[in-house]
Amino acid sequence: MSEEQAAFDRLHPAVQHHIVNSLGWNGLRPTQQAAVAPILDGQHCILLAPTAGGKTEAAIFPVLSRMLSEDWRGLSVLYVCPIRALLNNLEPRLSCYFGLVGRRVGVWHGDISDSIKKRAIKDPPDLLLTTPESLEGMLISANDDKRNLLLGVGLIIVDELHAFCGDDRGWHVRCLIQRVQRLAGRRIQVLGLTATVGNPKFLIDWMLPGQPTTVIGAGHSGIDADLTIDFVGSLENAATVIFKLHAGEKRLVFCDSRAKTEELSAVLRGFGVRTFVSHSSLSADERRQAEKAFAEEPNCVIVATSTLELGIDVGDLDRVIQIDAPGSVASFLQRMGRTGRRKGEMRNCLFLATDDEGLMIASAIVRLWREDFVEPINPPVAPWHLVAQQGIALILQSRGLERASLESQLTDIFFDLDSNKISQIISTMLSRSILWEDEGIGGLIGLGEVGEDEFGRRHFEAIVSTFNSPLLLTVLHGQRELGFVDPMSIRTNDESAPTLILAGRYWRVVTSDWRSRVVYVEPSENRGKASWLGSSRALRLELCQKIKALLIDRKVPAVLSNRAKNRLDNLSSSFAFLEVGKTTAEKTVGANQPEWRWWTFAGGAANFLLAEMMTLSGNKSIGHDNFSIRLTFPPNVAEGMALPVELTQQGEKRIRQIGKDLKFSRCLEDADVAAVIKPRLLDRGGAASITAQAIVASNEYFAPHQSRDAP
Structure with a gap:
C-alpha cells in the first residue's frame, strides 16, 4: 500500500467520500498526506507549505475526521488568524467542508454583530474563526456565557504562525493557549500553519514549551x-x-x-x-x-x-x-x-x-x-509590558485574584521569565494605583482607580490588544465609510478645503468633526494626499550583506531589464572600493567640515549599536542608516573593543521616546521599559560580526555634489 493510500485510509469514511465525490479530488498533496497520522494521533504540529499549497486542508481534513470519529460536540475547535479579512475569507471554504459532514463554522471578531454572537452562544458552532484580540475579549468578558463557550475546546489551529511570532502578538497567542487550556481543564492539541519560516521547529517548541512537537512539510517550493x-x-x-x-x-x-x-x-x-x-x-x-x-x-x-x-x-x-x-x-x-x-x-x-x-x-x-535562505523568526525577548497586560486580563477574567494566585498564574504562563521581576511588576502596578489590593480577609487584587481610568473604557477594550493604535479619523462619503486617515492628511496652511486620496480616488474635505473623529468628504477632481504614521524600515544584516555582495560581483539570478542592468552597473562602479570580508571608511565632505562614512552594510539595528560604540569611544556619530554610519573621524575598531552595555545620552533618549509609545509602559519602571525596547532596536550579533571585519580606508575625497548616498 502506498503512503498516499495509507494516509487517505486513516481519514473518517465520510471525509474520504466527500474528498473524492463532493470535491472531485484525485488524492491528497504531499503535505496533506504527511499531516494525517500526526494530527489523528493528537500530536502538536507545525505545517509548512507554499502559499496555496493546501495547508488549511492538511489541518482540516484530519480534524474533521477526529471530530466525527470521537463525536466532538459543541465548540471544540478554535481557528486563530492574525487579521479579520483572513477570517472572513476562510469562512465560506471551511463552512463548505464542515457542512458536507453536517457540522458548522462560526466567525467571532469586532465586525461581527452582537446578535450573531448571541446566536453562537445559544447554539455553538463546531469551529470558531477568531483573532487573539477577540479571544481575549471572550476570556475577560463580564458575560460568563462568552467564556463558558470555550469550555469544550480541545484543539486550536493558529494560522499564519510566522505573522504572530515575530512580535508581541506571538507572546499573546502563547498566553491565550495556556489560559484556554486551564479554563477547559484538559490538554489542548495545537496546530500551527505557516508558509515561510526559517526555523519552524523552534517556533512550535516556543509556542508549546516543554511539549513534544512535529514539523510537517516544507516551507517553500523549489519549483523555478x-x-x-x-x-x-x-x-x-x-x-x-x-x-x-x-x-x-x-x-x-x-x-x-x-x-x-x-x-x-x-x-x-x-x-x-x-x-x-x-x-x-x-x-x-x-x-x-x-x-x-x-x-x-x-x-x-x-x-x-x-x-x-x-x-x-x-x-x-x-x-x-x-x-x-x-x-x-x-x-x-x-x-x-x-x-x-x-x-x-x-x-x-x-x-x-x-x-x-x-x-x-x-x-x-x-x-x-x-540560495535557499529564509529568515528565522525570533519572538521578542523580555516582554514585561505583556506580563502587565496578562496580569490585568487574569484579574478581569477571575473577577479579582489573591496576590499569591496572580503571581503563580503569571509565573506559569511566563515560565521562562524571571519570577522576581514578575512580582516586582505587580508591586509597581499596585503602587501606581493601576491595581488595588483589598486589605481585608482574602486580600483580592482588582483594578485600581488609575487602571480603571487608563484601561476601563468601552468594556476594557484597551486590554485585549498588545499594541497601541494610532489616532485616525474615519472618512465618510454620505453614509458610506471609506476608511481612515491620519489627522495630518486634512491640515493645510491656507483656507482652501483640503483634499486627500483614499480608496484610489480623490476627495475634498467638506467638514471635520474632531470630537467624533469623523471627516465628511465628497468627490474631487483635484489631486489629494493621504498620510499615515510610519517610518523607514530597518533591514536585517543578512539582506544588507547580500546587497554589498551584489555591488561587488553584480550577480543577480533573475532577468534584468536593460534599465536595471545599467543602473546596477553604475551603482557597482560607484562602490568599487568595497571588499569582501572587510568594511570601508570613505572620506566625504559634510555641511561644515570633512566627515567619514563607514560602510558597514550591517542593517539599521546593528548600525544603531555600532554608532553608539563609536560615540562612546570619542568619535561622534552624525547619523546612520541600514548601510553606513557618518562619523567625525575615521572609524577605528581596536582589537578587543567591546560593544557598549550602556548607551549614550542620545541613545537613551531615543529609547525613552520609543518607550512612551509602548502599550502598558505606565505599568512598568523605566528600566523595565528600556529592557523591552533595547533588544528590539539593537542587533548585538550583527554588530559583533562587523567589528570582527577589518576596516579599509578609502583615500577618495568627494566634494559635496559628488558625495555618495546609500543605495
Whole structure:
C-alpha cells in the first residue's frame, strides 16, 4: 500500500467520500498526506507549505475526521488568524467542508454583530474563526456565557504562525493557549500553519514549551519561477509599465506603504485601468468589495499592502508585481506564491524599482531565495509590558485574584521569565494605583482607580490588544465609510478645503468633526494626499550583506531589464572600493567640515549599536542608516573593543521616546521599559560580526555634489 493510500485510509469514511465525490479530488498533496497520522494521533504540529499549497486542508481534513470519529460536540475547535479579512475569507471554504459532514463554522471578531454572537452562544458552532484580540475579549468578558463557550475546546489551529511570532502578538497567542487550556481543564492539541519560516521547529517548541512537537512539510517550493527586475525610477513610471504590460490579465501589485498604494491606484485609474485597492486603513466594507470584485474579474489590477500577503484568496492570478521590494525573503515568497496555481504554469514576480534602494533590495532578496535562505523568526525577548497586560486580563477574567494566585498564574504562563521581576511588576502596578489590593480577609487584587481610568473604557477594550493604535479619523462619503486617515492628511496652511486620496480616488474635505473623529468628504477632481504614521524600515544584516555582495560581483539570478542592468552597473562602479570580508571608511565632505562614512552594510539595528560604540569611544556619530554610519573621524575598531552595555545620552533618549509609545509602559519602571525596547532596536550579533571585519580606508575625497548616498 502506498503512503498516499495509507494516509487517505486513516481519514473518517465520510471525509474520504466527500474528498473524492463532493470535491472531485484525485488524492491528497504531499503535505496533506504527511499531516494525517500526526494530527489523528493528537500530536502538536507545525505545517509548512507554499502559499496555496493546501495547508488549511492538511489541518482540516484530519480534524474533521477526529471530530466525527470521537463525536466532538459543541465548540471544540478554535481557528486563530492574525487579521479579520483572513477570517472572513476562510469562512465560506471551511463552512463548505464542515457542512458536507453536517457540522458548522462560526466567525467571532469586532465586525461581527452582537446578535450573531448571541446566536453562537445559544447554539455553538463546531469551529470558531477568531483573532487573539477577540479571544481575549471572550476570556475577560463580564458575560460568563462568552467564556463558558470555550469550555469544550480541545484543539486550536493558529494560522499564519510566522505573522504572530515575530512580535508581541506571538507572546499573546502563547498566553491565550495556556489560559484556554486551564479554563477547559484538559490538554489542548495545537496546530500551527505557516508558509515561510526559517526555523519552524523552534517556533512550535516556543509556542508549546516543554511539549513534544512535529514539523510537517516544507516551507517553500523549489519549483523555478519567472522573475524579472526592472528599474523605472518613479511611481508614475511604474503605473505606465503596469498599464502597458500584461493587458487582459489579472494582476496583483504590492506596495510597502499605504500612501504609495493610494497614489499608484489613482494614477492607474487615470489611465483607465480597472483598479481596486486594499490596505488596513480602508474600511472593512471597502476591502471586501475590492477583493470580491477582483476575484471575479479577469482583466484588472488590485494594489495592496501586506494585507493580501496572508493567505486571503483573491482568485486565480496571472501575475504578481512588486513596487520596489518587500523587506524579507519570507514576504517575497508569500507574494510570489499567489501565482502559478494553474497546472503547467510557473510562479512569477515582476519587480518595478522606483529608486536605487528598491533595485538593490529586490536583487538581494531574489539572490537570498535562490540560495535557499529564509529568515528565522525570533519572538521578542523580555516582554514585561505583556506580563502587565496578562496580569490585568487574569484579574478581569477571575473577577479579582489573591496576590499569591496572580503571581503563580503569571509565573506559569511566563515560565521562562524571571519570577522576581514578575512580582516586582505587580508591586509597581499596585503602587501606581493601576491595581488595588483589598486589605481585608482574602486580600483580592482588582483594578485600581488609575487602571480603571487608563484601561476601563468601552468594556476594557484597551486590554485585549498588545499594541497601541494610532489616532485616525474615519472618512465618510454620505453614509458610506471609506476608511481612515491620519489627522495630518486634512491640515493645510491656507483656507482652501483640503483634499486627500483614499480608496484610489480623490476627495475634498467638506467638514471635520474632531470630537467624533469623523471627516465628511465628497468627490474631487483635484489631486489629494493621504498620510499615515510610519517610518523607514530597518533591514536585517543578512539582506544588507547580500546587497554589498551584489555591488561587488553584480550577480543577480533573475532577468534584468536593460534599465536595471545599467543602473546596477553604475551603482557597482560607484562602490568599487568595497571588499569582501572587510568594511570601508570613505572620506566625504559634510555641511561644515570633512566627515567619514563607514560602510558597514550591517542593517539599521546593528548600525544603531555600532554608532553608539563609536560615540562612546570619542568619535561622534552624525547619523546612520541600514548601510553606513557618518562619523567625525575615521572609524577605528581596536582589537578587543567591546560593544557598549550602556548607551549614550542620545541613545537613551531615543529609547525613552520609543518607550512612551509602548502599550502598558505606565505599568512598568523605566528600566523595565528600556529592557523591552533595547533588544528590539539593537542587533548585538550583527554588530559583533562587523567589528570582527577589518576596516579599509578609502583615500577618495568627494566634494559635496559628488558625495555618495546609500543605495
